[in-house]
Amino acid sequence: MxxxxxxxxxxxxxxxxxxxxxxxxxxxxxxxxxxxxxxxxxxxxxxxxxxxxxxxxxxxxxxxxxxQKRNDILPMFAKLLLNKMPISRTCDILEIGVGTYYQKLEWLYRCCLEFLEKYETTPLDNMSFKEMWLNTDKMHYNLNNVRKKGQGGQKYFGLEDSQVQTYVVVSADALSRYVFRSDVAYDWEMTVEDLKYDTVIYKEDHLNDFSKKNNRLDFSYYPQEPSPKDTQQPHEYRAELNNFNKRMQYVDGLHVNPTYTTIAHYWLIKQLVKASEWRMISDNDSSIITAFFRVFSKEVRTYDAHHFLCSIDKNKSRKQCLEEFDDAKSDLLDWGFHRGYETKNLRKLAYLSLKELFETHQFHSEIKTPKQSYNVWAKNPITHPLALRDKGFHRVDCTTDLSSLEPKDIAKIVINVNDNATNSFIQQIRRRLSILERPLMTARGDGKSYIYANFNPKYAQYALTILRTFYNFCETYKSADGKELTPAQRLGVTNKVFDLKDIIYLR
Structure with a gap:
């Protein structure tokens, strides 16, 4: 941390x-x-x-x-950064060089760390939650495929054809939309020399994956020439070394396995937030599910942690989603009328519908043996009664055992299952950060261009932390209760709306 x-x-x-x-x-x-x-x-x-x-x-x-030279430009620098202004245009507006741009970016990042230490870490250390709803999702982007300095010429022809994919793991509170962490799956401090040293000292090229010191990296060891008793052939070694050297032409550092990043991500959140019970929402991503069950293994065994799957059909058009939203509203009102309920509150009707459903429906199945019986995940999802305007219906499943809960308790939990929290922040990432925007179509229409993507994921991490701080403490949104509050206010860590100068100058 x-x-x-x-x-x-x-x-x-x-x-x-x-x-x-x-x-x-x-x-x-x-x-x-x-x-x-x-x-x-x-x-x-x-x-x-x-x-x-x-x-x-x-x-x-x-x-x-x-x-700090040119300290007066920091507020404008922060505004340009958070409003999707490309690096070159920012340098033109502020009349600074590219080197100064990255110095200011790191300075602003450190300002955010100081601000978070005071207004996030300290308040959360004195708070405890009965239930904490975590919504986790993973977005990916491609690094700019420009070769490093000195790697030009015919010798490296064709090298720019490959795209280096990088993952970002985001976790937010599903109820308040407060983003606890946003981490890039990348280690920018790891060098080829360190990898060579570890390979020689620990013989990492001859170990099983679970025994390797650097197994978290996309290249866990430096290829070594096969010894007389090795089973690897010389041509296999040359091909492996060629792949490694090609990767090293692009950017310093190495990518980290998404599962490892998510495990560290959850462990840090668990240290930051004190909660008696945990509820986690994600899509069917194996790296997220594996990390959750490892970090919260004790809580899962004691039925204090539950994991829910939220699945959405992304092939639907906006028109289909809106039609499903209207259909869901009509179906709930008709169902409530025929059941004799006077309320027309859709959320209350959805809860009553789920309560009735869970009288017979179960997410698990029972396995019986001569000595014992136990429950396993049945992969038996339901359609959530509340559809969303932009996504339509979504399906909900639970991978943990809910057999100890009554139908009314399960209904209270399932009614909250959605991925709005992470989707909202990821949309902000795409719309506010130039280096992490969606790829553009080329002028020829024959492919995608990542022209604004950054060269080094370290700066993506800096920008994400700055955006996360601004999003949590400065951006208000209006919820169903009609209140305009920031995610930090809704979570309860602060009672005021901050602005960029409060973050920069730590007022």
Whole structure:
């Protein structure tokens, strides 16, 4: 988990031979005089014995401009970043270079980490939830396929044909839409030299996958020339080495297995959020399901965690979705009228419909043996009675055992199963971040162009964290109750709407 800390240089507060050289103003301020502040608003201290004066570095609250040139452009930089402005256009508007752009991006990212440490980590540490609804989804994008510097010429002809696919894992609270994490499945600190060293030291090319130190990476070892007793043929080794070298022509670092990323993703959320019971919603993605059952294995065994599948037919047209939405509304009202219910509230009618359904329907089946009986997932989904305007009907299934719950309790749970939380944030990613937008059709119409995609996933992670902070604390949305609140307000971690200057200057 990334945290921010103030820089602590090795200060010298005393002259040589000073009898009080063991004292510092941090632990014994009584041994020093305060001698005012510098132009950067940092405190100046003077030893009472040797009279040596020392200035310390200012913290974020004392000076927002320390070691920052053109600090005045940060608010506009943040607005351009969050409004899909390409990098080159941003540089033209702000009159900065590309190097400065990435420096400002990293500075803004660190500002967001500081802000989250104060307004997310600290409040959540003092809160506990009876139920936590997690909605997880995975989006993918292709890195810009431009070769690294020095990899041009006929020697590398045809190299740009391949696309390097990268995954982003997003988890949000299904009820408040608060996004807890958005992580890129990429390790930008791993180098080829580190991989070569680990391969030689640990003999990773001869180990089973579960024993490899770097099995989380798309290339878990550096190809080694086969020894006399190896079963690998020389031509197989050359082909493997050629594939590895081709990958290294594109971008530094290595991709991480999505399952590993999601496991780490869930583990960090579990450390951040205190909840008695967990409810998880996802599509039928094996990497997400595997990660959930590993991280929440104890809670699943004690029936305190349940996993729901939300399946949507993405081949429907917008017209079909709207027709299904209208049909669902009419069907529920007709059903309620014939059952004698006076209410016309669709959510209440959907709950009553589900309650009646679960008197007979089960998501599991019972397996009996001579010694015991146990329940297994029956893969028996239902159609959710509430259709959505943009998606139509969606199907719901449960992979965990709900046999200990009454039909009314199952209905209360299933009524909340939808993927609106992650869909809403992923739409914001596509619409607000230029480097993560959907691919464009080429002018010839013969393929897709990833012209705005970034070269390094590290900067995608920076941009996602900035967007997540803005989305959670600054963007309000109107819900069924008619209130305009941010996701952070709905979750209860804050009671106000922030703006970009609050994040940048940590007001």
């Amino acid at each position: 990334e945290i921010t800390q103030d820089v602590e240089p090795d200060y010298t507060f005393h002259k040589e031979g000073c009898t009080a050289n063991h004292l510092t103003p941090f632990d014994k301020p009584d041994g020093f005089y305060k001698q005012g502040k510098t132009l950067n608003n940092s405190q100046r201290w003077q030893c009472k014995v040797c009279k040596k004066k020392t200035s310390i570095l200012p913290n974020k609250r004392q000076s927002t401009t320390y070691r």
